[in-house]
Every structure is written in C-alpha cells, then in structure tokens.
Amino acid sequence: MIRFESASKRYVSLVRRRRVDALQDFSLEMHRGEVVGIAGPNGAGKSTLISLMMGFLQPTSGQITIDGRSPRAYVEREGVGYLTELVNLPPQWKVPATLQRMAVLSGVPRATRQAAVDATIARLGLGEHAAKSVKQLSKGNLQRLGLGQALIGDFEIVVLDEPTHGLDPLWTQRFRDVVAELRRPDRVVVIASHNLDELELLADRVAILNNGRLQRVVEHTAASTGAATMAWRVSFEGTPDVASALPGALEVVGRPGTWRVIASRAELSSGLAILLGRGAILVECAPEESRLETEFRAAVAQ
C-alpha cells in the first residue's frame, strides 16, 4: 500500500548552503492489515519520513507511492488519519467544534457526523473537557484531542507520531487499547515512537532508523520465537540451586535471590520447570531487555 523506493531527502540551507541528509536511500513497503513501527533516536529522520509519506515534502531522489499514487494525490483524495507529535490546533476552538470541523474536513457524512463526534469524545474521555478551548487543555488532553481528530475520519491509513507523548500511564494504556482496535485488514497503521516497549507491544514490524538510514527491520514474529537468546531477570523466594537448572544464570549483585539468565525462551522454560518441580517458588521472571531493545541498541551503535 505504502511504498518507499530508495527515497532520500536532503535539506539545503538557503544562506550557507549547508546540506543535511535527513533520509538516505530508504526502501520499505507497508501493507494493509499491518501495524508498522518506526523507531530511532532524535534526529534519525522519523519526522522527515512521515512528512514525505504525507506528501508535505517531496523526496530529493527516489520514489514514494501510496496505492500507486503520489502521497499528495492520495491524501487529497482519500485522507490519512494523522496525529502529530506536537498537536497544533487553533487555540480558541472548543473541543466539540474542533472534532466537528475535522469530521467535516474528513468527509464524515452529515447524517453520522454528530454520532462520530460523540463517539470520539466518549472513546477518548474528553467529555469532561467539552466546554474547554484548545488552549485550556493540558498536554495529555490536547494529545487525546489530536488523536481524536486523526481517528474521526476512519481512514485506511493512520499515522501516529509519538502518540503517547504527554499521556499519563492510564491513558498510555488506554491508547494501546485504541490502537489495537484500529487494526483492520484494509488498514495500515504507522507508529513512530521513541518508546520501544510500545512498539514491541503494538507493531508487527519495526523499522529502525539512524542518521537517516534504515538500519534494520525487526519482525515481531521473529521476536516471538523461542530460539532467540535473550537476557532474563529471574527471582525466587530463598536461594534455590538455580545454577544447576539454568546453566546460563549469573547472580545479580545487590538483589539476593535474583539472577540474570542468558538463555533462549525454550532453555529458560525447561530450567524453570526443573526448579519449580523441586519446589522453588518463583517471584518474578521477565526479559531484562526486549529483542527490539537489543536490535535497537545494535542498530544505533552501527
């Protein structure tokens, strides 16, 4: 559906002619039915990538198409649900009027428009802020309004740039539920985020960018297989003989009863089964670092 073919974007300052390669030779296809994550450190090129996808910028070289059309042509005809990292809406607009306006611009039919606005307000918990103007909203509530204006059009492409920026933990969790509801066979959802946990939970694939280049694409399916060796944190009541059951275990200094285990998921499972069979009581077992984090650190270090 969305296709990048060796897309590059170079910014050239007018005065000093200083050149910045924000994106270099980026190729990726995003298909209907999937949630694609974009990860990278600050200045990696994520926002440029999204601006190119939205048709707000033209690539310096290469090609970007959405359903065979240029991004601008696609967006002007079909529309895209787009949440920006910094939500910019006129400060004097009231919350319901903002959603009404965005519903009209999105082409929501008149007959269902009010229902769509009401449903969005309810879905994002904006009811208690209905009398407020945009400038009176807190950062988190503004982010929710931004999400609302992006989703009200029920578009086939949804692009979320740092979607949980400014949200409290409760609404961060709620946001994840909302994104899970967005998954549809005819829709592609693109999430750019610094939050690797979020991408690990939501995305099928994560493209890792660094210095404007695509470093690698981490498939969620690969991360889910039991073969990959990872670091785990395992705690028991007391001090059972962990080393015999889990040969890759190294005791974590500073926390009695807690071990750092280097093992695949399969090795860990069989080792834990042995220990539990001996009567050990498990307190905690969690990955010390996710596969995505490991891949990210490796990609950024390149």
Add this chain to the structure above:
Amino acid sequence: MTRDRSPLRYVPWLALDIVKVQLALFATVAVGLPLVILRLQKSMGTAPEAAVVQSGTFTAVLTIAVLMAIGGAIGGDLKGGYYRAWFSKPISPWWYYLQRWLLGGIAVLLAPLMLGGVLALVLHRGSGITGDLMLTVALGYLLVGSACLLFSNFTARDWLVVFLLSFMQQRLAQVVEASGNFGVTLPTWLVWLEKTLPPFHLINAMKPALHGNELLHVLGYGVAMLAAALVIVQVRPLGSGGRA
C-alpha cells in the same frame, strides 16, 4: 465509509471564522463611524453626504480592511503548524485557500453595504452605495487580497509586506507622474519598477470606477497573483522537516 466529498462542505466553518472576527470588526466600524459623524453633526450643524463618507472611508481604510480580511491566511497556517491537521484530510490546499480568499472578499464587499445601511438609518442622507464604489472595493480586494495571498506563501507577515509594497508603489507612481509634469527624466530602472509593481495607485474610492486599460491592468494583475498564489500553495512543500 461513504465520504461526503462536497467541495463546499467546509465553507460554513470558514464563513463562521470570518463572521466572528473580520465581519464583526467591520460591523463595529460601520455602526461606530456614523455615530461619530452624528455627534459632529450636532456640534457643527451640518452632516456630509453618505457618498462622501463612503468614498472617504474606503479611500482611507480599504487596503487595511483587505489585509485584515485575508492577511496571514497561508503563512499563519504554516507557521502555526495547522496545515498538518487540515491537509491530512481529503482536501487540496489550493481549493481550501481559494474558498478562504473568496469569503474574505465577501466580508470586504459587505463592509460598504453595512456602512451604507447604518448611514441611511442614522443620517437620513442616503446610503452612499454606488456601483462605482462597489467595483472599486471589489478591485481593491482582487489586487491587494491576491498580493497578500501570494506573499502569504512565504511569510506570516504578508500583510506587512503588502502594506509596505502598496505604500512604496503609490509613492513611486506619484514620483513618475510628477516627473512627467515637470519634464524630469527618471532613471530607466525606476520607471520600469513602477510599471512592474502591482498598480495599487489605481484603486481610489474618490475617483470614478476604473475602465478600459486601467481596469484590465488591475484585473490582469489581480487574477495573475491569485493564480500564482494558488499554484504555489499547491506545489510547494508544506512541511519544513523535523517537527516544525
């Protein structure tokens, strides 16, 4: 979802914005000015004809009214980052800003009508609304409003650029005219500059409406600048990269 693809679907909201800001201001002036004149009439014993008030008012404030009606349209949306919400929706920038420009023009054209209505009610000496006045106001909007929209592609302070440009061009036109009267030869580049700049000096509510070549000159310039403004906003990069 079957989308409402009516090209005019957002017009009521754009119109509401203009009614709440520009039209409300114009209405305040339209009501306030005749009341000031009424007070002067009581102290001085005479009142001017409505036509004199209309032509005097629009000679003085037409450019400012136009700049208030359309100033910052594109540049303000780009600077504020609003374009990302508007133009991720199924609408073309050129069409959005053409609607915005047309509604601004309607607001400016309503200004003499509102002033005329209040003048007729308060002074009882006619409305002063004439075909010539309305044509001058319309041409003023076409010329100044199009220049403003064109410069709005490059700066949010388009109104200031156009105000200064208009001021400079009018002074330059006076200099060129005076040089002809006094037989002074001006540098070629100065004459060329005067001919090249938009003919703001031709818009004058004190004079009869333009016709012939002068009318075509203003129409041609206005339409060309409007077309250029819309083409540029359609093809220019809207974003500047990063999060700006």
